[in-house]
Amino acid sequence: MRHAPEDADARRAIPPVICYPVETLPQPDLALYQRALATAKPSARVTAPPRDAATFRVPAGSFFRITCEGGPQVGDLNLWNAEDLSERFYSGKTRALHGTHVSTGDRLWSSFPHLRPMATIVADTLDWYGIDAFGGAVHDVIGTRCDPYTGHLLAGTQYHHCCHSNLTRALADALNVPLHQAEPLVHDVLNVFMCTGFTRDTGQYFMKASPVRPGDSLTFFAEINLLGALSACPGGDCSAEHSSDTAHCHPLGIEVLTPDPETLSSWQPPARNAYDGTHGGPASSCP
Ligand SMILES: [Zn+2]
Numbered sequence: 001m002r003h004a005p006e007d008a009d010a011r012r013a014i015p016p017v018i019c020y021p022v023e024t025l026p027q028p029d030l031a032l033y034q035r036a037l038a039t040a041k042p043s044a045r046v047t048a049p050p051r052d053a054a055t056f057r058v059p060a061g062s063f064f065r066i067t068c069e070g071g072p073q074v075g076d077l078n079l080w081n082a083e084d085l086s087e088r089f090y091s092g093k094t095r096a097l098h099g100t101h102v103s104t105g106d107r108l109w110s111s112f113p114h115l116r117p118m119a120t121i122v123a124d125t126l127d128w129y130g131i132d133a134f135g136g137a138v139h140d141v142i143g144t145r146c147d148p149y150t151g152h153l154l155a156g157t158q159y160h161h162c163c164h165s166n167l168t169r170a171l172a173d174a175l176n177v178p179l180h181q182a183e184p185l186v187h188d189v190l191n192v193f194m195c196t197g198f199t200r201d202t203g204q205y206f207m208k209a210s211p212v213r214p215g216d217s218l219t220f221f222a223e224i225n226l227l228g229a230l231s232a233c234p235g236g237d238c239s240a241e242h243s244s245d246t247a248h249c250h251p252l253g254i255e256v257l258t259p260d261p262e263t264l265s266s267w268q269p270p271a272r273n274a275y276d277g278t279h280g281g282p283a284s285s286c287p
Helices: 008-012 030-039 091-098 146-154 163-175 178-186
Strands: 039-049 054-057 065-070 073-079 086-087 108-111 117-124 135-139 190-198 205-208 217-222 226-232 252-258
Touching: 008 135, 008 252, 030 073, 039 054, 039 226, 054 163, 054 252, 065 073, 065 086, 065 190, 073 117, 073 163, 091 108, 091 135, 163 178, 163 226, 226 252
Parallel strands: none
Antiparallel strands: 039 252, 054 226, 065 217, 065 252, 073 086, 073 190, 073 226, 108 117, 117 217, 135 190, 190 205
């Protein structure tokens, strides 16, 4: 390691600047969503079985709620535009805009070139948790998803019920396509109910037992027509390990809730991002 320069402390003492100030970010009208949610009635329901995944469709202007049912359990969520699967949840940009963990009022943003809110979190029964003494918090957009490739890389295993594989099988079923066509559509997730952070000394990604309990839920407003997939992670509450059959696992419920449409008469679905897409190239490359 190199010797620190003489002004090392002064360089370290420079205060940080927020990368993406969100003061100009269009804000969701949470009061409007709350009024709509108060009128919403269940219209569909599926269960993600333990160590498996389920898909669901949510029309724009409806809600969906993920509920902890049998015991502490984390879920890995993927979202696609139901009409154009190339538009999918963009975990990295959501993290850049809202921080490492999301809660009520935060939005799940879609991939380029669309970059618009796909869903808005309207209720979170774990919003009391905050940031604990280890730097841990709930519902992260930092973990990617547990997958068989990293398991094989680190431990030489062949495990088939990681969230990545569960999401792949569920999506293949929903689209009626072979696994190899579904797999490239699976993407980095929102880790619902998972409690994670980075260690202060080594900066490593950590997990700890989720504070979620039966009855806890996370509720979203669908800003566009959505196809969703949720995997009940083989890590269970992620207190010890994932990518194995060791942990106790529980189902997760997904409920679609349809509000009285009159409560949303002033609401408009978000348009795709209006950047002109020319990237400084020749004008002829512009569609
Ligand atoms: Zn997982």
